[in-house]
Amino acid sequence: MSFSSLTPSSPLILIGAGKMGGALLTGWLARGLDPKAVIVVDPAPPAETRALLEHYGVAHRTTPPEGVKARVLLLAVKPQMMGAALPAVHALVGPQTITVSIAAGTTIATLEAALGGAIVRAMPNTPAQVSRGMTGVYANAAVPADGRALVTALLDAVGEVGWVESESLIDTVTAVSGSGPAYVFLLVEALAEAGVAAGFSAEQAARFARQTIIGAGELLNQSDLPADILRKNVTSPNGTTAVALAVLMDADGFGPLLGRAVAAAKRRAEELAG
Ligand SMILES: NC(=O)C1=CN([C@@H]2O[C@H](COP(=O)(O)OP(=O)(O)OC[C@H]3O[C@@H](n4cnc5c(N)ncnc54)[C@H](OP(=O)(O)O)[C@@H]3O)[C@@H](O)[C@H]2O)C=CC1
């Protein structure tokens, strides 16, 4: 599936071109989407997005355009801005439009009530900025097979795509992979702090912690082995890793802590749905 159904008269209209909208746009343009088949609507996009729009010559509006129906209407504004944004984009929806929302917590029911028709909820993550994203997707029954294929192609441009079988699983996606990069960055920060406590300078600690996470991620990426085997490969009998893991894996350790964090994130996604 290519982007061939996206054309200047049947465009992709992106509402909100901040961190996630900008990352998606970068991926689409890098994958060969015709810049003339995209319209970006954002009152004040960040500098990186403005540079991208200028470089590719993508049309930019501060308010929704008139006289055009979107083939894909992609909503990438904060959940708190959605109430204000939806009435303003209603006129962009026609019989061929597939609306895709990436907002945490904004439900299919809310989107159907405001816009009707074919609705997709997608939850990407910030590694989409470097084409290494993980996006969970769910569609209502009005999205036809070619619409699902087009949405898959668009999200595949920034990483991997996984369709889920129920809308509630989008809240799970949000708590695991949507918010997940923040957990990993916190791990880098905490490892660096622990390194300082163990004798490193702040600069040394930041460098060693950062490269350790990058290296472990790349090893996981390139290896055929699952994470638990890669972990065991680090762990010499009666060695240093074994005693560290005994601390991390005790009853109050890393697993239960991360479990509580993911459960809290999922509850928050449900609260955002109202
Ligand atoms: N950040 C993340 O890790 C992830 C975020 N998401 C979801 O993506 C969505 C966007 O998040 P993110 O990119 O981080 O947010 P940003 O604030 O970076 O981007 C949102 C952009 O939308 C603009 N905007 C606000 N109101 C409107 C409007 N009515 N019409 C058009 N544009 C508008 C904002 O302008 P201004 O700044 O002037 O308000 C801003 O430029 C959220 O719903 C979030 O839940 C999903 C997955 C991961």
Ligand SMILES: O=C(O)[C@@H]1CCC=N1
């Ligand atoms: O923090 C948030 O609400 C959004 C959704 C997932 C990542 N960022």
